[in-house]
Structure formats: structure tokens, C-alpha cells
Amino acid sequence: MTSPLFLPVAELPKLLARLLELGYKVIAPTIDQEAIVYSEIQSVEDLPRGWTDEQEPGHYRIKPTSNDRYFDYVVGPHSWKKYLFPPLQLISRAISGEEGWTFETCSDAPEQLAFLGVRACELAAMKIQDRVFLDGAYVDTGYQRRREGSFVIAVNCSVASPNCFCTSMNSGPRCKTGFDLALTELDDGMFVEVGSSRGQDVIEPLSLHAATTQHLNSAENLYARTVSQVSKHLNTDDLRNRLMSNLNDGKWDSVAERCLSCTNCTMVCPTCFCSHVSEVPSLDETVVERQRKWDSCFNLEFTAVHGTPVRNDVRSRYRQWLTHKLATWHDQFGESGCVGCGRCITWCPVGIDLTVEVNAICGGES
């Protein structure tokens, strides 16, 4: 690949214009309902420039910064999974006719999406969902189409929140692979790395200069500073076995007393993939649509067998969630299901922190 380039801050609109000209719908961080969320943008004015976020367990606020950077915050309640694995998707349709039911498989019209502002932990989360939807016995063709069609512009984090623990999960903060372009925001512009030939094709016409040694040094300093800001740690040594040998432990009762089984953690998690298909009949019941919706292992009916849930208490449901993320995911997909983004900690209404719970259940403070 080409050596790093430099995109002066005043030329960021040119990158956006180039993507729009190529027919991409550009999705990026924006401010909505007092949170930084992902939605379509038309111009760089739509980015949360000069804003940052403040996160703690069960706490999230946005506030203005004293600078005018575009990407001076971490991740919010949204993740890119809402585009690759939409929260609601039409799967198939049954149509009642003269000769009885006929069935159609549905696929959505492919959209060309460009994701701007994908963080290292989010790149890792996408790779994790790839293994679920693309590498198993069955391929989710819709996911495949969306994933292959999307153009990924990563951004290296310039700050870390108290809930970030990407360094423990080996997922960040530095973006290493899985992007078409990666940006590092410096004082006067973006340090640009090209990660694919598609990225090369997009950036080429902008005729950027090569980054200087000074740019490179500034970028390196920024990476080191962000790493030093990551204050939360999870000891992952033998974590799978430590958790799996504590399944019957009464220590799960403490978290079960606090957890509301509200499903927030699973909805905000960029790797959670549970779903279920429901029947949606038309008023006259001649057409029945089957809609796949995000679901959660915290829902009681999730495991109902003949009307009786197998996981009948919060204890077993929290245990399922935590052990799936950190233990059985390894058996199924050869890696952890957690990238350390901290969303589940921030968005838990009662501030349950999985890293704290792991320590309470199977020790591991190191």
C-alpha cells in the first residue's frame, strides 16, 4: 500500500464529496437526542465537531470541548451493526392465493454505504460478526452483501473513556486492519493510511501530499497518549476456563440482584447477534411477512420450551450473557465475543460493569 498521506483539515469536505460523487451514502457520528449516534450525513458540518462525551458506569453526557476537532470522543450507544445487521429485516413473505400459500424469500435493495469514523474496537466487532454470519455452516447473504458493499473509513481514537478496555481485549485503540482508509486527527488535519485498493481509488483524485515525519511523530504521540488513558483492565488469562468452572457459583446471585434484565447491554453491544423472526400478517391475513428483529438473551421468552423458560431467573440469564461473551464464544468462534468498547457498562441503567463482575465471580485482579 501507499505510504501515509496528509489531508489538511480544510480538505475534509473533499473526501466527503468524493464519496458522495461515487454514490455512497455516508454514515457518520452526529448529535441526536443528546448523544453521539450514527446516521447519514451530507456535509462535514453534520459531524459533532467541538463535542466530546463523558462516560462512566451507567452515565453518559455530551459536552463541548475547547477545541474544534471532529472526532474527539469515543463510542456512543450506536454501533455499525445497525447497518450491517439491521434491527428489523424482512426475511420472507407468505402469500395466500387460489392454490394455497406461496412463499417468497426477500432481500433488501443493496445500498452502497460508507462508514466514516469507525473505531478500532468497532473494526474488531465487525470481524467478530463476520464469523457469525459468514463463516458458519450458513451464510447470511444480506449481511454479506452489505458488508462487502460498505466502504470503511476508520478513525484512531484520540481519547479513551473510563469504560474503555480495548487494550485488554487486544482490539484497540490503534486501527491496524479491516479498513479502506484510516484517519488520525492531528492539529491541522488528518494523517491518512490507505488499507485497500478501494481506499486507494477513493483517495487518489484528492492528490494529497505524503505525510511528513512530523505528522508521523504526532500520530505516534497521539496513539501513545490514548493507550495511557485506558484505565480499565480485564485479566483475560485463561478467562474461558475460569468462568466455565464457576457456573454453579453463588457469586452470580449478587449481580442478579442488581441486573434489571432490561436488555440494554445486548442492544448496544456491537457483537451481540441474537434475533428472532416474528409473523406480521396483513389486515386481511392474505399476506404474512416474516420479520427478523434484534432479540436478547435477557428476554424471558428467549428460551421458552413449551411455554416454560429454561433460563427462568436473572441469574441464569446474566450468566448466559457474560459467559457467552467471554467464554463460550471462544469455543464457537475461536475468539472472545467482547472487544472492550465499554458500551454495556455505560448504558446499563444500574451501572453494572462486566469487568468488575468477572473479578467478583472468578477473581483475576492482576
Next chain:
Amino acid sequence: MTTTPANDPPVSAWTTAPIVLRSTKAETPGVFTAEFEFKCEQDAARFASRPGQFNMLYCPGYGESAISLSRVCENSQRLVHTIRSVGDVTNRLARLKIGEIIGLRGPFGNGWPDFPDDLQHLIVVGGGIGLAPLRPVIEQFLASHMATRELTVLVGARSCEHLLFAGEYQSWRDSGATVIATVDRSAPEWKGEVGVVPALIDRLNIRDPAETQLFACGPEIMMSYSATAALDRDIPRDNIWFSMERHMNCAIGHCGRCQFGSHFICTSGPVFRYNDVQQLLTIHGL
């Protein structure tokens, strides 16, 4: 005109094939066997199943249910399912009229293992509706004329009227199988065994435990105790197989509903080696 496979539209895991109800037969109270046929020839041509696999049967407006093939037909045009009515979908299936169309996705799951070459004795343990996915194994065993090998079928039910496929036991015996049925609650007309299935294993004549296989499907507690009884009879752990049941929705390993420890029952099961589930079965609410 000929069509090349390359021109066929790709079959997604969500593609539902129309099937037509051809006949039904009442079995035990609340349980019936239904025979379906594919409406379209190309769907039939594509369909191949093995004992222990299941289909997702779809009633529009009600949803899908995982139902095992209770007979594996040479001619894949015919699909035989034995169904217990317990809820929305299965009650709807029970009300279907001959000629009515429903949907099918499948077959799914791994199915029972192949019979090993050195197999001497196969013990099949079915509790309640659990005998349904085992009938294809019994029929395959008997049809393969394995004269020197033994087949023992152990069937358990709440009471004698709930013994599944009771009308077929005599013909299985005539073909060389030992069939022993037991019930939890006796009745005046019942002349057979009373008690739990695992107790029958204690009394079996097992000549060569190392070359004996045990396939079980039914309530988890019945399968677990059967395994314990089999181990006591020196049947190796590796030769004991369970067919597991959990809530299913997608059947393709994508929805997470059927997860059991490290397994998605729909794709890595429903049939598991005892070794792979034994530990998990001891944990409440997994």
C-alpha cells in the same frame, strides 16, 4: 429446454418450500403423524435427509416449529412427521386439512451417527415423543438386515395409551428387534413393565458392551439416567448419544435461541455425544 444449475436462483437458508398435506394418522392422545409432499419437483430433488434431522414446518401467521423426520423415505417426495400438539404452531398443524399447503425449511441438524462397522448391539431409548426421531434409525437398522447384530428398543411413556408407535412394536420384533415398553402409571389392561426406562438397561443382556451403542431421545432426566445405567453396564462414554431440545427459531446458528453451553443445538446438534453435554446437563438453567 434445459436449465443449468448455474441459472438456478441461490437457495437461501430462509427459502421456504411449499409442501402439501397428504394424510394424517392419530397416534397417541395429542400426537399424530402427518405425511406431506413437496409441491414442486425441484424442491423434492434437492431434499435429502438422514435419521435424526429435523425440518422447520411453517404455518403462516403462526410461525415455525422444529419437527424431526419420523421416517426417512427413499423417495424424498414424501415427508413424514410425528407431531405433539403443545402450542401455537403444533395446534395449527393438528388442524390442517388434507391438501392444505404449509411451508418447509430443511433438513437441519447433524442427525444420528452412522452405525460403526463393528457395531454388535444398538440400544435405542425413546421417551414420549422422543421416539419420533429414533424411528428412522430403527427402520434403517432393520432394513439393513444386520442379522448378526442386535437391536433393543426401549420405550417409555406416562401410561400405556401414550406409548408412541405401539402398533409397530410387533413388526419390529418380527424383524428381529427386542422391544420393551414401560409406563409410569399402570392400568388394568397393561401387562408390560411399570417403571422408568433406565431401570430396563440394568437388566439387558449386553454381550459386548464395547461394541454397543446407545441412542437416546426424550426428557433430559431420562437420557441422563439412561447414560448412567449404560456406563454401569460398561458401555463406553463415547458410544452414548443424546438428541437435545431447546427453543429454536432460525435453525441455522444465527439467532442464538438454542444455545446450550458452547453449542448451538440447531447446527452442532441436535445429536451430541454424551461426553460433550454431560457436564452441561448438571447446571441448572443453562
